[in-house]
Amino acid sequence: MWLGSVRQAPLPTNQTDYDWWALRPTPTIQLYCSSILSSSSSSFAISLSLFLSSLDPKLLLLASRSSSLLSSHLSSHLLVVASWDLGERGAGGRSKRRARSIKINMSNNKVLTLEEVSKHNTKDDCWLIIGGKVYNVTKFLEDHPGGDDVLLSSTAKDATDDFEDVGHSTTARAMMDEYYVGDIDATTIPTKVKYTPPKQPHYNQDKTPEFIIKILQFLVPLAILGLAVAVRIYTKSESA
Ligand code: HEM
Structure with a gap:
């Protein structure tokens, strides 16, 4: 009915x-x-x-x-x-x-697929998906304070993150109802693939040579000093 x-x-x-x-x-x-x-x-x-x-x-x-x-x-x-x-x-x-x-x-909550919405991606016909809802922002393109190009680049995908990242005001959010055309069938939106960084190659973390050099830098002068003192004591006792 x-x-x-x-x-x-x-x-x-x-x-x-x-x-x-x-x-x-x-x-x-x-x-x-x-x-x-x-x-x-x-x-x-x-x-x-x-x-x-x-x-x-x-x-x-x-x-x-x-x-x-x-x-x-x-x-x-x-x-x-x-x-x-x-x-x-x-x-x-x-x-x-x-x-x-x-x-x-009144809406019968029209449910649209991503494929259907994606067709509306031009200056003369621009639809956006934000927060599970579909908006026809064609008439708003010229008046959008952030410019029409950002809106056009947010078509054919779930633009929720783009919209939220800007931190739109409550005034902006209140305007959205005017452009609402239906809901998006969430199953048609590809799930976000979580980025996992590639495993780093395992570098040799062994710091042993560095450690030995530091020890030697300390021990060698000490050994030379000890030798000098020993020679001095020896020569003194020889002359006595
Ligand atoms: C129906 C959807 C949208 C409406 C009604 C809307 C409305 C507005 C309004 C009223 C402003 C002025 C600032 C404010 O009040 O927050 C604004 C700014 C802006 N919007 Fe949107 N917007 C929409 C979607 C988007 C999308 C999808 C993007 C994509 C990134 C976007 C990007 C921006 C940017 C970059 C600004 C400028 C922010 C600044 O200069 O501080 N908007 N928008």
Whole structure:
């Protein structure tokens, strides 16, 4: 089915965002969907809207790009946030609302092989594999602060190490969702061969000759001195 699997997602943790949509004086149930549906797939947004309306005519679908609440739920997921009036009045006369969000997995997590991804290795079509995910960075090539050539040289392989070695900021990491196209089939990536240095040839570590020379350097002068003293003593006793 085109909607994919439906999963429960936790409520937004950002309290400001929560208040923003939960207390709005809007129809009984509101639905917000993330920006994957806006612009590029507006026809899909309309189909989804009709589908949801067929479930309950009170459902209202809002495709929004601007809400900060939605911005953290982009790419492969559609976030649907619903709130409804409990019919009670809370503090300040505001109507009490209950809220809930569900996440619909839209991606069907497309799994690509290294061979497929490797075909996208040009300036006009550039895909990268980073952290088990595949990114189409073609539109980002010109804007990449590190230059397009580094991105192009990171194609057709697992570029995770290249990416991590640069120490990309959290801003850079947050940008990646925008370019996500699927997951990589890890079995198609060759395992890294651990480099083991070749065994060094066994050199003769015997230091004996060196040691003997040092001893001799010390003993020979001593022997000469001893001989000189002996000769001197001998000649003295001869003359006496
Ligand atoms: C989707 C993938 C990528 C995104 C969104 C991205 C984004 C960015 C951003 C925003 C910066 C500015 C500095 C920062 O905020 O960290 C940056 C810098 C840089 N990136 Fe990437 N990048 C990606 C992949 C890569 C890859 C695969 C390489 C390969 C080596 C790379 C190499 C660099 C280099 C060399 C710099 C410049 C660092 C500097 O001058 O300090 N990037 N990138």
